[in-house]
Amino acid sequence: MEVLLISIPILIAIVMVTITVVLIWTQVxxxxxxxxxLRYGEMAVARVISISQTSTSVNDRPExxxxxxxxxxxxxxxxxxxxxxxxxxxxxxxxxxxxLLLDPKDxxxxxxxxxxxxVGIKVxxxxxxxxxxxxxxxxDDSVRDMVALSPRLREHGKLGIAKVILISPTATTAKELIxxxxxxxxxxxxxxxxxxxxxxxxxxxxRVYILVDSDNPNIVALVPPxxxxxxxxxxxxxxxxxxxxxxxxxxxxxxATGTVLSAVQQPMEEPTLAAKGYSxxxxxxxxxxxxGSPSYQAALVISFTTPEKAERAARVGAVVPLRYDPLDRQxxxxxxxxMGYGDPYETIRxxxxxx
Numbered sequence: 043m044e045v046l047l048i049s050i051p052i053l054i055a056i057v058m059v060t061i062t063v064v065l066i067w068t069q070v071x072x073x074x075x076x077x078x079x080l081r082y083g084e085m086a087v088a089r090v091i092s093i094s095q096t097s098t099s100v101n102d103r104p105e106x107x108x109x110x111x112x113x114x115x116x117x118x119x120x121x122x123x124x125x126x127x128x129x130x131x132x133x134x135x136x137x138x139x140x141x142l143l144l145d146p147k148d149x150x151x152x153x154x155x156x157x158x159x160x161v162g163i164k165v166x167x168x169x170x171x172x173x174x175x176x177x178x179x180x181x182d183d184s185v186r187d188m189v190a191l192s193p194r195l196r197e198h199g200k201l202g203i204a205k206v207i208l209i210s211p212t213a214t215t216a217k218e219l220i221x222x223x224x225x226x227x228x229x230x231x232x233x234x235x236x237x238x239x240x241x242x243x244x245x246x247x248x249r250v251y252i253l254v255d256s257d258n259p260n261i262v263a264l265v266p267p268x269x270x271x272x273x274x275x276x277x278x279x280x281x282x283x284x285x286x287x288x289x290x291x292x293x294x295x296x297x298a299t300g301t302v303l304s305a306v307q308q309p310m311e312e313p314t315l316a317a318k319g320y321s322x323x324x325x326x327x328x329x330x331x332x333x334g335s336p337s338y339q340a341a342l343v344i345s346f347t348t349p350e351k352a353e354r355a356a357r358v359g360a361v362v363p364l365r366y367d368p369l370d371r372q373x374x375x376x377x378x379x380x381m382g383y384g385d386p387y388e389t390i391r392x393x394x395x396x397x
Contacts, residue, residue, distance in 0.1 A: 083145060084193065085141060085142070085144075085189050086113075086114060086141075086142045087112075087139055087142070087190040088112045088113060088140055089138070089139050089140075089238065090109075090110050090136050090139075091109040091111055091136060092108075092109045093108050093133070093135070093136060094107050102130075103128065103129055103130075105125055105127050106127075106128050106133070107125045108134070109122075110123075110140070111214055111216075112142065112144070112149070112152075113215070113238040114190060114193075115192060115237050115263030115264065115266065116192035116195045116237075116255070116263035117192045118214075118216065119214045119215055119216045119238060120149065121214070122149070122152055124152045124153070126154060132154075140154055140155075141154070141155035142155060143155050184266075184268035184269075186268075187267065188268075190266065191266065194257075194261050198255045198256045198257050198258075199254065199255060199256070199263075200256050201253065201285055201286055202252045203249060203251060203285075203286040203287055204223045204262075205247065205249050206221060206244045206247060206248045206250060207221060207246065209243055209244065209245075216237055217238070217243050218234065218236050219236075219237065219243075219244075219264075220232065221234075221262065223254070224249075224281075226291045226294050226295055226367050227294050227295065227368055228369070233262050235262050235263060235264075239264070244264075244274075248275075249275040249279075250264055250274065250275065251285065252264055252265055281370075282373065282375055284387040285387075288387045289387050291366070291373070292365055292379055295366055295374070296368045297332045297363070297364070297377070298329050298331045298365070298366055299363060299364065300327040300329050300362050300363075300364040300374075301330070301361050302325055302327055302358055302360040302362070303358065304325065304326040305324075305325050305357055305360075306323065307321060307322070308323060308324055309322070310345075319347070319349055320345055320346065321352045322345045323344055323345075325343075326340075326342075327341075340366075340372050341372075342375070342376070347386070351378075354381070355381075362377070362381065363376070365377050
């Protein structure tokens with residue numbers, strides 16, 4: 043019987059070749075998967091929890107193992123781990139937020155999005171002006187905020203308003219918030235959300251802008267700051283804010299007729315607006331609902347954009363059409379649309395959302 047003898051150097055060579063082939067094949071498979079993700083992956087934002095080097099390096103590019111929390115407003119943060127070759131100059135650090143491309147069919151598969159400039163990435167968003175998505179720069183905060191929304195909210199999100207009831211930390215990078223969503227003609231609706239928040243979180247009792255999925259009202263998230271240019275709702279502001287509840291009461295509020303009992307002009311906070319003919323008034327109005335329910339008195343602070351509008355409505359004895367909240371009759375507005383002036387909040391919305 044013959045015995046085939048292999049020398050130790052040859053055996054070592056065979057082992058080394060086998061290991062090299064396996065490593066090359068592994069990298070080829072990973073390259074193909076990354077190529078697939080770069081073409082078909084869905085963009086998301088994640089916060090790096092930890093990053094460490096594996097034992098692999100190709101052409102002086104180390105393979106890094108990343109543990110990240112994928113942050114999507116309207117969804118609970120999801121922790122995933124993946125490995126990727128990364129240039130030393132592009133190495134993220136723990137705590138940083140990065141762009142990822144996720145496999146829609148397997149969200150545990152991910153790769154870092156190309157980041158030298160990021161120009162030319164198309165993102166489906168919720169443009170405040172109703173425009174269509176465009177080629178966007180990943181260095182822009184508004185793009186980051188848009189990408190961080192859940193796909194549902196990017197496609198079906200509508201602006202809303204809510205009061206913060208409770209806010210608590212969680213085991214992840216997110217905060218847990220209990221919100222009461224405010225709507226005209228409906229009682230407050232309580233929801234629980236988990237969301238990562240950059241900077242200071244809102245305070246208990248604060249009113250905040252939210253996005254609500256129009257098809258699934260249980261999907262809710264705080265509005266990214268860039269969508270309102272960082273503007274929040276002042277603590278002493280009227281319930282009828284110009285972005286949500288003001289337009290909503292003109293659309294959904296119950297109808298009434300109002301007779302002005304007193305009208306006192308107030309100082310404008312913005313001198314530039316006063317110079318343009320804007321004026322602010324405190325009115326006491328007798329409200330007569332059109333459904334036949336008893337009349338009542340209510341107070342209203344309102345701004346007019348022209349002297350003609352103020353002359354028509356801000357004088358004792360003036361009779362004006364109204365809209366009011368049937369569940370909170372002290373919340374009402376002069377129906378400028380019925381008076382032929384159009385949406386009175388349109389100008390204010392443009393001012394608030396202007397860059």
